[in-house]
Amino acid sequence: MADVAPQPKRKRELEAEGAEALSTKEKEPGIGNGTSAFVSLPFSGFKVQKVLRESARDKIIFLHGKVNEDSGDGHGEDAVVILEKTPFQLEQVAELLTGSPELKLQFSNDVYSTYHLFPPRQLSDIKATVVYPATERHLQKYLRQDLHLLRETGEDHKNITLPHLESQSLSIQWVYNILDKKAEADRIVFENPDPSDGFVLIPDLKWNQQQLDDLYLIAICHRRGIRSIRDLTTEHLPLLRNILHQGQEAILQRYQVAGDRLRIYLHYLPSYYHLHVHFTALGFEAPGSGVERAHLLAEVIENLECDPNYYQRRTLTFALRTDDPLLRLLQQARQP
Amino acid sequence: MADVAPQPKRKRELEAEGAEALSTKEKEPGIGNGTSAFVSLPFSGFKVQKVLRESARDKIIFLHGKVNEDSGDGHGEDAVVILEKTPFQLEQVAELLTGSPELKLQFSNDVYSTYHLFPPRQLSDIKATVVYPATERHLQKYLRQDLHLLRETGEDHKNITLPHLESQSLSIQWVYNILDKKAEADRIVFENPDPSDGFVLIPDLKWNQQQLDDLYLIAICHRRGIRSIRDLTTEHLPLLRNILHQGQEAILQRYQVAGDRLRIYLHYLPSYYHLHVHFTALGFEAPGSGVERAHLLAEVIENLECDPNYYQRRTLTFALRTDDPLLRLLQQARQP
Numbered sequence: 001m002a003d004v005a006p007q008p009k010r011k012r013e014l015e016a017e018g019a020e021a022l023s024t025k026e027k028e029p030g031i032g033n034g035t036s037a038f039v040s041l042p043f044s045g046f047k048v049q050k051v052l053r054e055s056a057r058d059k060i061i062f063l064h065g066k067v068n069e070d071s072g073d074g075h076g077e078d079a080v081v082i083l084e085k086t087p088f089q090l091e092q093v094a095e096l097l098t099g100s101p102e103l104k105l106q107f108s109n110d111v112y113s114t115y116h117l118f119p120p121r122q123l124s125d126i127k128a129t130v131v132y133p134a135t136e137r138h139l140q141k142y143l144r145q146d147l148h149l150l151r152e153t154g155e156d157h158k159n160i161t162l163p164h165l166e167s168q169s170l171s172i173q174w175v176y177n178i179l180d181k182k183a184e185a186d187r188i189v190f191e192n193p194d195p196s197d198g199f200v201l202i203p204d205l206k207w208n209q210q211q212l213d214d215l216y217l218i219a220i221c222h223r224r225g226i227r228s229i230r231d232l233t234t235e236h237l238p239l240l241r242n243i244l245h246q247g248q249e250a251i252l253q254r255y256q257v258a259g260d261r262l263r264i265y266l267h268y269l270p271s272y273y274h275l276h277v278h279f280t281a282l283g284f285e286a287p288g289s290g291v292e293r294a295h296l297l298a299e300v301i302e303n304l305e306c307d308p309n310y311y312q313r314r315t316l317t318f319a320l321r322t323d324d325p326l327l328r329l330l331q332q333a334r335q336p
Numbered sequence: 337m338a339d340v341a342p343q344p345k346r347k348r349e350l351e352a353e354g355a356e357a358l359s360t361k362e363k364e365p366g367i368g369n370g371t372s373a374f375v376s377l378p379f380s381g382f383k384v385q386k387v388l389r390e391s392a393r394d395k396i397i398f399l400h401g402k403v404n405e406d407s408g409d410g411h412g413e414d415a416v417v418i419l420e421k422t423p424f425q426l427e428q429v430a431e432l433l434t435g436s437p438e439l440k441l442q443f444s445n446d447v448y449s450t451y452h453l454f455p456p457r458q459l460s461d462i463k464a465t466v467v468y469p470a471t472e473r474h475l476q477k478y479l480r481q482d483l484h485l486l487r488e489t490g491e492d493h494k495n496i497t498l499p500h501l502e503s504q505s506l507s508i509q510w511v512y513n514i515l516d517k518k519a520e521a522d523r524i525v526f527e528n529p530d531p532s533d534g535f536v537l538i539p540d541l542k543w544n545q546q547q548l549d550d551l552y553l554i555a556i557c558h559r560r561g562i563r564s565i566r567d568l569t570t571e572h573l574p575l576l577r578n579i580l581h582q583g584q585e586a587i588l589q590r591y592q593v594a595g596d597r598l599r600i601y602l603h604y605l606p607s608y609y610h611l612h613v614h615f616t617a618l619g620f621e622a623p624g625s626g627v628e629r630a631h632l633l634a635e636v637i638e639n640l641e642c643d644p645n646y647y648q649r650r651t652l653t654f655a656l657r658t659d660d661p662l663l664r665l666l667q668q669a670r671q672p
Contacts, residue, residue, distance in 0.1 A: 291601055
């Protein structure tokens with residue numbers, strides 16, 4: 001799945017403070033409330049420096065531009081502009097279609113025809129967000145890194161990836177805090193306390209639990225030292241089967257969501273190196289549910305049943321960002 | 337991945353015949369080519385019956401409406417209208433931001449401000465697709481359904497799925513039209529003409545080729561009779577390797593997109609039962625690139641190298657809509 005920049009924290013603060021300002025109706029410096037007056041951009045000129053991120057699917061674009069180059073010392077300042085097309089409102093669309101919308105035919109064939117439609121003003125609203133002046137931190141935050149697909153052999157994993165991971169000494173204390181009930185104990189949905197074959201099932205932080213639409217839970221195994229799918233052998237089959245069956249049963253009991261409505265998988269590469277399994281609503285396109293990152297738990301179990309060393313032997317695929325040092329290390333290994 | 341209505345087969349025929357009509361310049365009944373003239377919808381009135389599907393994320397809406405109620409017997413006819421906002425083109429956006437775009441302030445706070453932006457005409461283009469008259473089959477096709485995950489064994493495939501498919505007699509004449517150059521010949525990006533191990537590489541209908549963001553091409557094999565991944569054996573390895581390597585090379589040559597920026601995979605279940613491979617931009621969350629539908633071509637090749645009958649033996653996972661008759665057939669097989 002594509003790398004998606006998380007909502008910047010400041011954007012959430014923005015929403016909160018904007019709403020607050022509207023409700024108190026106080027005029028504070030630097031805060032303006034929506035009015036019906038038309039305004040200008042808070043800068044002059046906009047010379048595109050870089051497309052930070054764009055999505056044809058989401059109809060959104062993030063641009064870094066130089067502004068105000070004609071004033072001050074002539075060096076200009078940085079701004080970020082985010083443009084996003086808006087979703088359709090049924091009432092506006094219904095009205096449009098009963099009238100005579102402006103159409104240019106692209107082509108027609110039998111019962112099918114495709115057009116360019118040029119709508120009235122209210123249907124062409126674009127959401128524009130401006131960050132000005134923008135700092136380097138803003139630019140980095142919005143910048144999408146290009147992704148590169150890698151195929152890691154078993155040997156690559158032993159000789160390159162593992163040593164690299166070990167050199168990073170990433171802390172997973174927070175995982176142990178959950179397993180030891182030092183944190184988030186009240187969030188636990190189910191637990192099998194067996195130290196070898198047991199696990200804790202807990203809602204993922206990305207799920208606000210307000211709807212089942214985007215249901216997302218994580219099963220974290222009790223046993224320590226299983227870093228990723230690469231460490232799995234037939235020895236772990238009882239654990240994996242417990243997660244699969246008891247996890248589904250617990251979700252059915254708690255949320256009345258049946259097992260055939262769930263996508264149950266591991267990530268490779270995982271976000272953290274303590275074995276965990278994702279349970280997501282099948283209808284939800286969860287980040288990381290793409291084929292280049294997700295491994296269905298039922299298939300992992302079957303692969304191990306066929307071949308105890310499947311995950312040590314086989315070449316596995318994953319995507320890395322351009323600035324990930326592991327990318328360079330693995331690519332260098334390819335040089336003859 | 338969320339259930340996305342597959343592109344109807346007729347839509348591809350549409351493209352095929354539209355392109356053919358353009359090239360032969362013959363006027364055939366029911367076929368119209370794009371011109372610069374403005375047109376009307378092919379019906380009068382549009383009374384919304386149902387929102388078949390909508391996505392705020394994708395800025396798309398599918399509507400079922402009653403039309404022509406003022407004529408004929410007064411009962412009206414059915415039509416489906418699909419509206420989708422269009423992605424941003426960098427050049428148009430850059431020009432917009434250097435000028436004085438029409439803006440209404442939503443709110444501002446410190447360095448952040450949000451606006452409603454009302455753009456010039458070319459930036460408000462909406463893609464409109466009309467299906468008229470629409471049949472019950474069209475309405476069902478576009479209606480979003482709940483999904484159920486199925487695990488199909490090799491035996492299930494032989495005894496249930498295959499007979500079910502054969503009973504449906506789905507036409508793939510449009511695929512043969514492409515392979516035989518009777519349609520879309522001018523869209524072909526690359527061809528290996530070998531009848532056994534060759535293929536045609538062509539942009540997918542979902543990609544308007546205006547940006548590389550959502551690059552999407554399909555490789556269709558010349559050889560007939562390979563229905564899906566289930567039919568693959570080591571006999572097909574030369575074909576699969578050709579698609580993988582020559583396909584990547586052709587995309588590099590034509591679009592300067594390197595192989596490590598591509599997600600190359602087969603669908604199971606496929607939308608149509610003539611073997612084809614998807615090439616999508618890695619950064620694009622293409623519908624159907626989720627783990628429950630996509631199978632990376634490089635891994636398919638390796639699985640066959642390990643075990644010639646991998647795809648006849650192994651249990652494969654896929655999602656079916658609630659109203660899919662195959663769902664009931666496969667579920668019934670599970671009853672003790």
